[in-house]
Amino acid sequence: MTQLDSRGLPLSTTSDRAAELYREGIDLLLSNWPGAAEALGEAIAADADFALAHAARARLHAIRAELADAKARIATAEEIVARRGNERERSHVEILSLAIRGHSSKALQRALAHADTWPRDILILSLPLGAFGLFAFSGMADHNQARVDLCERHARHFDADDWWFVTYRGWSHVENGNVTLGRALTQRGYDLRTNNANAAHALSHAMYEGGAGEDAEKLVANWLPRYDRTGILHGHIAWHAALGALERGDPERALAIYADYIQPSVTAGMPVNVVSDTASFLWRLQAYGHRVPTGLWAAAATYSKQYFQKAGFPFADVHMALIAAAVGDRAAVERRVQALTGMIEAGTLAAGPVVPAICRAALSFAEEDYVGCVRILEPVATEVVRIGGSGAQREVIEDMLLLALMRSGEAVKARALLDRRLHCRPSPRDTRWYNLLAA
Template sequence: MACFDRYSLPLSTPSEYAANRYRTGVDLLLSLWPGAADALDEAIAADPEFALAQAARARLHAIRAEIGDARAMITNAVALVGRNGTPRERSHVEVLSLAIHGQAAKALAAALEHVDRWPRDVVVLSLPLGAFGLFAFSGMADHDQARVALCERHARHFEDDDWWFLTYRGWAHGENGDVRLGRTLTQRALELRRHNVNAAHAVAHVLYEAGANDEADAMIAGWLPEYDRSGILHGHIAWHAALIALERGDTKRALAIYDANVAPAASLGVPINVVSDTASFLWRMQAYGHAVPAGKWDDAARYASDYFRQAGFPFADVHMALIAAATGATAALDERASALDALVEAGTLRAGAVVPAICRAARAFAEEKYAKCAAILEPVAHEVVRIGGSGAQREIVQDTLLVAWMRSGEAGKARALLDQRLHRRPSPRDMRWLNQLVTA
């Protein structure tokens, strides 16, 4: 009996049980819901020759930053698929292998070629999408539009009630500026599959971009308790709630959420999320004029010291620089910035010179050299998108520039930016700042 995945693509396994556990495991993988590892392990146990099950398990290892396990598993999948896989399966495994082995540019090109032939192969289609996908970390200045284009090119291949495609199509549009469409699609995706972490995350982002703080707060409060604390994005979704409280000026609640869910001692997330969420929350709090309680920056620095030591991963570089600047680790910050300069000079840092510029601006800001910070950031502000991540995550750089302008006497520039932001979405924090500038 022939076996198929949820999208009617043939699977090279004679075991319907293995295929069933694979379908379940892939759905859990694509929704980031706990249980994917068990389901995929059961598929592999039922058919140890089932290459795609091993490839999906490798992908899950990679998402969880278990790189050694991911590479061992994908290497085994490559060997298996070479013996008994179809052309689609061999290409599928090869794309995942490129991504897992850190060959991001080749993986992106191969993924795009693959989905042109097999657009419903959603494990591969998922790779370029999302805040941490191959497009986001490509260094492209137009990666938000590239995600929209990819989704729209293949939309005809998916039903209107496909929860996975709705999630990422909505995410793509929301991040690219069509917040209304993004909200419609992501909220529908969450309705269709409530235990879909990526949809809950996407809804949090589109509500943030819409300035719908009350709705975002209510959604997170109602949904997060259903998601186990061990889930990869548990701390990050709580981070969104902490930012809402911070935007309202409720530092007591913001810190309570941070301490309970986001801080290194509380979060069970992967290093990139823990480092970026702790650094960006504490930096925002400090930049907005609130005192960061003693020890919190040191805790963040202690956790971060085990990760991202080598420069060259722009999104991590920026957040490591924030931590170094805030804790006075200027030698480490300068060393990172110089290493990034060398990569820019060699042409191997795809995000370009904006990355070391942000690092140096962070140092200037921490040292209260606000005019210098603004002078560094202003010429590269339009390039910040190239570091990847989401608009909400990257906004920390714009906030830094804005506060630097306000504190260095550039009230006109600050007012113009605040006016632009407030025309895009309501913000109680931005309105407070604008009122301060108007009455100063």
């Protein structure tokens, strides 16, 4: 009897148990739910020559930034699939290998071609999607549209109750500006599989981008207790609630959420989330005029020194610069800018000049050189999307420009930016700032 995956694609295993555990492990992996590693491990124990189980386990290691383990596991999958695997599985393993080994551009090209032939191979289709996917980190200026196009191209291959596809289709529309459709789809995805951190995350984004910050806070407060603290999105989803509290002008509540769920000492999140969430939350707290308790910036800096020391990952580069600037480490920012500039000259930084510009602007802002910050950041403001991540994450850069405009006497430009923001997304914070400028 031919074994099938959860979307009906044949698997090269004869073990009923291995196939069942693989299906379970993939669903857990794609919902960022605890237990994926155990399920995939048991699938491998049931059939040691099950290449896709090894490949999925490698993907999970990569998500957790356990790169040595990821490379070892994908090498095993490559060896097995070469002698026991169908064409789809060989392509599947090769694409994951490219992604794990840092060949992101090739992985993206191959993933898109693979999806045209096997659109229901959801582990591969997932790679270009999401705020940290291959499209987002490609350096493209139109990656939000590219994700929508990919989902719409393959929508006919998925049922209306496919919880994974509905969620990612909705999130793609949210990030591309169609918040009404996006929220309806992400709500459906969430309702179809509530034990899904990606769905709760996508829905909180949809609420935030639609100006329903309090709805997002309530969602997180009601949902988070069901999600084990070992879940890698636990701290990041709480970060959304902390931003909502800041929006409402409640720094005490925001800080309490940060202390309980987000700061490096309490979260089990991915390093890229821990660095970006701590940097952007503390920056917002301070820039909005609230006091950052003693030791929080130092703790973020200590944690960040373990990661992303080599420049070239734009999303991380920007947040590392925010932390270094906040703690007064001018030399660290300048070293990163120099390295990034060298990469641009060599043609190896796809995101381009916007990345070192943001780093330099962060330093100017931290040193209260608001005129200098505007001079650096304003010309590249439309290119910030190239660093990847979500709209909510990149908003910290736009806030930097807005506050620098306000503090350097550029009231007309600041009001114009606020007009646009309030038109796109009603915000209590932006309303307060607008009223302050009008006073």
